[in-house]
Amino acid sequence: MDTIKQFASEFFVTGDPLILGAQVSIGLTMVAIVFVLSYFRKWGWLWREWLTTVDHKRIGIMYVICSILMLFRGGVDALLMRTQLALPGMEFLHADHYNQIFTTHGVIMILFMAMPLMFGLFNIVIPLQIGARDVAFPFLNSLSFWLFFWGAMLFNMSFVIGGSPDAGWLAYPPLSGLEGSPGVGQNFYIWGIQISGIGSLMTGINFIVTILKMRAPGMGLMKMPMFTWSTLASCLTIILAFPILTITLFLLFMDRYFGAHFFTLDAGGNPMMYINLIWMWGHPEVYIVILPAFGIFSEIVSTFAKKTLFGYKSMVFALMSISIASFFTWAHHFFTMGSGANVNAFFAVTTMIIAIPTGVKIFNWLFTMYRGRIKFTTPMMWTISFIPCFVVGGMTGVMLSVAPADFQFHNSYFLIAHFHQVLIGGVAFGFFAGLTYWWPKMFGFKLHEGLGKWAFWLWNIGFYVCFMPQYFLGLDGMTRRMYTYDFDMGWGPLNLVSTVGGFLMGIGFLFQVWQIAHSIKFMQKDTTGDPWDGRTLEWSIPSPAPLYNFATVPTVSETDDWWATKQRRAAGVPDAPAPALEPIHMPKHSGIPFVMSFFWFVAGFGFVFDWLHFVIPGLAGVAICMLVRSFQYDTDYYIPVDEVRRTEAALRGGKA
Amino acid sequence: MLLLTAALLTGCGDAMVFDPKGPIAAQQKDLIYISMLLCVVILVPVLALTAYIVVRYRDRKDSDAPYEPTWSHNTKLEIVWWAIPIIIIAILAVVTVRYTHALEPSKPIVSEKEELVIQVTSLDWKWLFQYPEQDIATVNYLYIPEDVPVRFELTSDAPMNSFWIPQLGGQIYTMSGMAMTLYLQADEPGVYYGSGANFSGEHFADMTFFATAVPQDEFDAWVEQVKSTSEPLTVEGYDELRQPGTSHVQQFAGIPEGLFYDIVTRYVVDGQNPHAGHGASAPEAEEASDSADAAEHGHDESHAAH
Ligand code: HEM
Ligand SMILES: [Cu+2]
Ligand SMILES: [Cu+2]
Numbered sequence: 030m031d032t033i034k035q036f037a038s039e040f041f042v043t044g045d046p047l048i049l050g051a052q053v054s055i056g057l058t059m060v061a062i063v064f065v066l067s068y069f070r071k072w073g074w075l076w077r078e079w080l081t082t083v084d085h086k087r088i089g090i091m092y093v094i095c096s097i098l099m100l101f102r103g104g105v106d107a108l109l110m111r112t113q114l115a116l117p118g119m120e121f122l123h124a125d126h127y128n129q130i131f132t133t134h135g136v137i138m139i140l141f142m143a144m145p146l147m148f149g150l151f152n153i154v155i156p157l158q159i160g161a162r163d164v165a166f167p168f169l170n171s172l173s174f175w176l177f178f179w180g181a182m183l184f185n186m187s188f189v190i191g192g193s194p195d196a197g198w199l200a201y202p203p204l205s206g207l208e209g210s211p212g213v214g215q216n217f218y219i220w221g222i223q224i225s226g227i228g229s230l231m232t233g234i235n236f237i238v239t240i241l242k243m244r245a246p247g248m249g250l251m252k253m254p255m256f257t258w259s260t261l262a263s264c265l266t267i268i269l270a271f272p273i274l275t276i277t278l279f280l281l282f283m284d285r286y287f288g289a290h291f292f293t294l295d296a297g298g299n300p301m302m303y304i305n306l307i308w309m310w311g312h313p314e315v316y317i318v319i320l321p322a323f324g325i326f327s328e329i330v331s332t333f334a335k336k337t338l339f340g341y342k343s344m345v346f347a348l349m350s351i352s353i354a355s356f357f358t359w360a361h362h363f364f365t366m367g368s369g370a371n372v373n374a375f376f377a378v379t380t381m382i383i384a385i386p387t388g389v390k391i392f393n394w395l396f397t398m399y400r401g402r403i404k405f406t407t408p409m410m411w412t413i414s415f416i417p418c419f420v421v422g423g424m425t426g427v428m429l430s431v432a433p434a435d436f437q438f439h440n441s442y443f444l445i446a447h448f449h450q451v452l453i454g455g456v457a458f459g460f461f462a463g464l465t466y467w468w469p470k471m472f473g474f475k476l477h478e479g480l481g482k483w484a485f486w487l488w489n490i491g492f493y494v495c496f497m498p499q500y501f502l503g504l505d506g507m508t509r510r511m512y513t514y515d516f517d518m519g520w521g522p523l524n525l526v527s528t529v530g531g532f533l534m535g536i537g538f539l540f541q542v543w544q545i546a547h548s549i550k551f552m553q554k555d556t557t558g559d560p561w562d563g564r565t566l567e568w569s570i571p572s573p574a575p576l577y578n579f580a581t582v583p584t585v586s587e588t589d590d591w592w593a594t595k596q597r598r599a600a601g602v603p604d605a606p607a608p609a610l611e612p613i614h615m616p617k618h619s620g621i622p623f624v625m626s627f628f629w630f631v632a633g634f635g636f637v638f639d640w641l642h643f644v645i646p647g648l649a650g651v652a653i654c655m656l657v658r659s660f661q662y663d664t665d666y667y668i669p670v671d672e673v674r675r676t677e678a679a680l681r682g683g684k685a
Numbered sequence: 686m687l688l689l690t691a692a693l694l695t696g697c698g699d700a701m702v703f704d705p706k707g708p709i710a711a712q713q714k715d716l717i718y719i720s721m722l723l724c725v726v727i728l729v730p731v732l733a734l735t736a737y738i739v740v741r742y743r744d745r746k747d748s749d750a751p752y753e754p755t756w757s758h759n760t761k762l763e764i765v766w767w768a769i770p771i772i773i774i775a776i777l778a779v780v781t782v783r784y785t786h787a788l789e790p791s792k793p794i795v796s797e798k799e800e801l802v803i804q805v806t807s808l809d810w811k812w813l814f815q816y817p818e819q820d821i822a823t824v825n826y827l828y829i830p831e832d833v834p835v836r837f838e839l840t841s842d843a844p845m846n847s848f849w850i851p852q853l854g855g856q857i858y859t860m861s862g863m864a865m866t867l868y869l870q871a872d873e874p875g876v877y878y879g880s881g882a883n884f885s886g887e888h889f890a891d892m893t894f895f896a897t898a899v900p901q902d903e904f905d906a907w908v909e910q911v912k913s914t915s916e917p918l919t920v921e922g923y924d925e926l927r928q929p930g931t932s933h934v935q936q937f938a939g940i941p942e943g944l945f946y947d948i949v950t951r952y953v954v955d956g957q958n959p960h961a962g963h964g965a966s967a968p969e970a971e972e973a974s975d976s977a978d979a980a981e982h983g984h985d986e987s988h989a990a991h
Contacts (some may be wrong), residue, residue: 204844294952436855
């Protein structure tokens with residue numbers, strides 16, 4: 030009995046009322062979910078329609094749901110930290126608890142919030158935007174999602190079981206090594222990220238092939254919508270950067286698990302190697318998430334200014350050069366590691382160079398609006414507010430890149446303010462804009478504009494109130510990651526202001542949740558499929574799009590092809606006769622991605638606790654799933670013409 | 686937002702980084718102002734342009750603003766806004782490269798006075814400062830003479846950290862197995878806040894300290910006072926000190942011979958019990974000091990290869 034007790038107290042994180050509360054509420058939520066699913070007999074539905082789906086639109090929706098949940102978790106982390114910092118000498122969180130929270134906050138926001146929200150938008154939009162019926166590898170797509178899902182589960186579990194990682198979101202050794210972090214938290218970090226990271230890599234490959242190979246006839250590369258271009262740039266960056274992450278974490282795992290010495294000094298290893306490697310992934314990673322946001326802004330600006338995007342070629346060139354240049358700046362994250370003047374000067378200059386194409390894009394967006402007719406819908410408001418926010422964030426980025434000056438900014442709140450400004454003002458606002466913009470395409474109704482504007486203002490005002498004071502705090506010597514500070518430092522008032530701003534953004538998030546709930550309840554069905562008067566192909570089909578997307582694959586002749594079609598129709602030019610319907614080739618649902626990823630989760634869990642009785646069944650399960658899939662030949666089917674005709678007639682109200 | 690920024694800027698004069706008390710921090714402040722100025726030169730027009738365009742071209746019924754839905758290309762304009770950031774960045778790049786060489790942290794500060802050497806070790810979770818020439822040591826506080834260049838040699842006997850005294854100059858990492866060099870100088874007497882800037886585990890936030898700059902004679906008096914009132918630091922004492930935990934300020938009259946180099950090299954010597962170096966006799970210490978140089982050198986080389 031005692032051994033069981035002993036085990037339980039080590040296995041479950043105990044002793045903190047906050048965590049106990051979380052454990053209880055997680056338990057209750059799980060019971061509630063099981064109850065609701067059983068009561069309404071929805072298990073079969075859940076399995077058939079969602080867990081086994083290979084439909085990119087549904088996978089996209091699942092990504093979005095997960096990322097909103099993760100935004101909640103990461104947001105609660107943030108508010109806990111801001112509460113602790115609100116006043117000097119605050120005793121709300123202990124040091125160890127605070128350290129865990131900022132670590133999980135960072136990992137969750139970048140890898141389990143921003144990345145899946147981005148993948149969600151890729152999935153929902155890209156095939157529709159290029160006139161394709163699915164992604165290039167639907168099965169792989171589903172596998173990517175479930176790897177992300179189970180990786181995220183594994184990471185989040187550490188909160189209640191075993192203990193969270195606490196060595197920062199990039200886990201520098203020696204702190205993240207076995208000696209610095211003997212607990213299992215760091216193992217959760219490694220395996221949670223590793224499992225979902227494989228999914229990210231596969232998504233990158235999948236969308237590159239989709240974009241290069243599956244575009245509708247006539248859509249040359251230089252006729253692709255800008256979001257598609259930005260996705261391509263982002264995915265190219267993914268496939269070059271993520272293998273570095275995988276290897277780096279694998280080496281860290283070897284160090285911790287097998288006592289290898291890649292990053293420990295004792296036997297000739299070197300922690301500086303890790304810092305170089307992790308940033309060779311880490312810097313491109315921030316561009317992986319911002320590039321698609323640039324794409325989203327381009328679509329929205331052009332739609333709501335009712336004008337063709339200005340400087341298309343410049344935009345494409347800027348996107349591609351940013352994605353390449355982002356691989357040559359990594360050392361700006363450690364100018365203070367004593368690399369010598371020449372190395373620092375080199376990386377300072379390469380970093381500044383990135384600001385050039387970024388600046389050009391800003392001008393192009395501005396001149397898209399110039400001589401346009403700007404409509405202030407919520408997606409457009411997010412876009413407009415992004416411009417000043419990102420310009421300031423980019424400027425402080427340029428200031429950080431001035432190596433000798435960075436000696437004074439590095440590791441301070443100045444840095445924190447910079448990257449939140451680009452990540453919130455750029456990435457988060459961008460994805461919010463995209464989500465609101467494409468929401469009607471996903472669900473067939475718009476989100477409530479009034480509530481959306483409340484959320485918009487709260488987020489924006491909250492952002493400046495929260496982060497502008499932090500620039501100043503950084504210049505006043507306040508370093509990041511300190512869980513408390515002395516009254517004498519005089520940092521109290523600005524921290525209090527900053528905390529208020531944090532909570533304003535929190536309320537903004539609540540408004541978004543309310544907005545979604547309200548819109549679901551009181552939705553007005555959009556029957557046009559084109560509620561914003563859009564310009565690209567996704568708006569030419571009904572919302573939500575039918576399973577096969579396009580009854581007949583469109584032929585593209587212009588950059589904003591749907592806009593051109595509408596112009597022709599308005600001028601009274603009849604549409605070219607639609608080609609005859611043909612049976613549509615579709616992939617079959619499969620449970621293997623879900624099951625296989627679950628086995629990865631089991632194996633990962635085993636690695637975390639060093640329990641072979643989990644590792645072996647887990648890996649065996651993965652292998653068996655692969656085998657089963659290899660011998661499956663019956664993986665596709667055809668939708669007969671009749672059914673397509675019936676669906677189209679129903680969706681378009683008779684005018685098929 | 687502009688108001689907020691303006692309010693902050695007026696308060697900026699008090700911020701540590703903008704209130705430098707030494708030549709390094711002063712040059713860094715100048716550099717920050719230069720880069721800020723170059724940024725503002727772009728920032729203000731862009732914000733004004735944004736405001737103008739958004740207001741002028743908003744969709745109103747009676748709008749008299751021109752509307753050109755297909756105007757999407759203008760080579761001249763595009764050349765202009767490729768050129769603007771290129772020029773600004775080019776200027777900033779030249780300035781940066783100059784300052785990067787001028788402010789290379791291991792470059793000695795020019796002065797007639799002879800430099801003071803302080804050996805810094807970041808521990809879990811405290812700072813050990815050794816004054817080899819004075820043969821004293823302190824924990825979590827520093828005394829330095831004003832107007833004298835101080836050569837900090839830095840290492841770590843715990844997860845890496847970063848040594849930062851904002852009013853004297855920017856930070857530098859402390860890493861196990863290598864000795865970094867940082868030159869700083871205080872131009873006037875005062876008490877300057879310092880901290881460990883790089884997260885190093887549980888009680889990282891407690892790694893703050895104060896550096897007190899005083900006139901030379903007061904400094905000498907302080908050294909005498911430390912010597913006469915404290916116990917020496919022994920090898921065993923150091924072993925205790927390096928155990929994880931926080932610490933109040935402490936001082937020691939006397940330090941074990943070659944302790945700093947032992948700390949640096951304990952991580953780089955192959956196939957040897959890491960604790961075997963303790964209590965090394967003089968010739969061994971010299972040997973160790975050689976390999977410490979080697980470690981430092983290797984470090985530079987490994988960076989050159991990046
Ligand atoms: C104009 C473009 C930009 C420039 C010149 C720039 C420059 C820099 C520099 C020099 C640093 C290192 C500062 C230090 O550690 O002391 C940094 C940190 C950072 N930047 Fe940027 N940046 C830019 C845009 C972005 C964007 C678009 C993002 C993300 C979407 C981003 C996210 C970050 C993050 C997350 C960090 C710090 C991470 C950490 O240390 O934990 N930056 N930036
Ligand atoms: Cu970077
Ligand atoms: Cu180094």
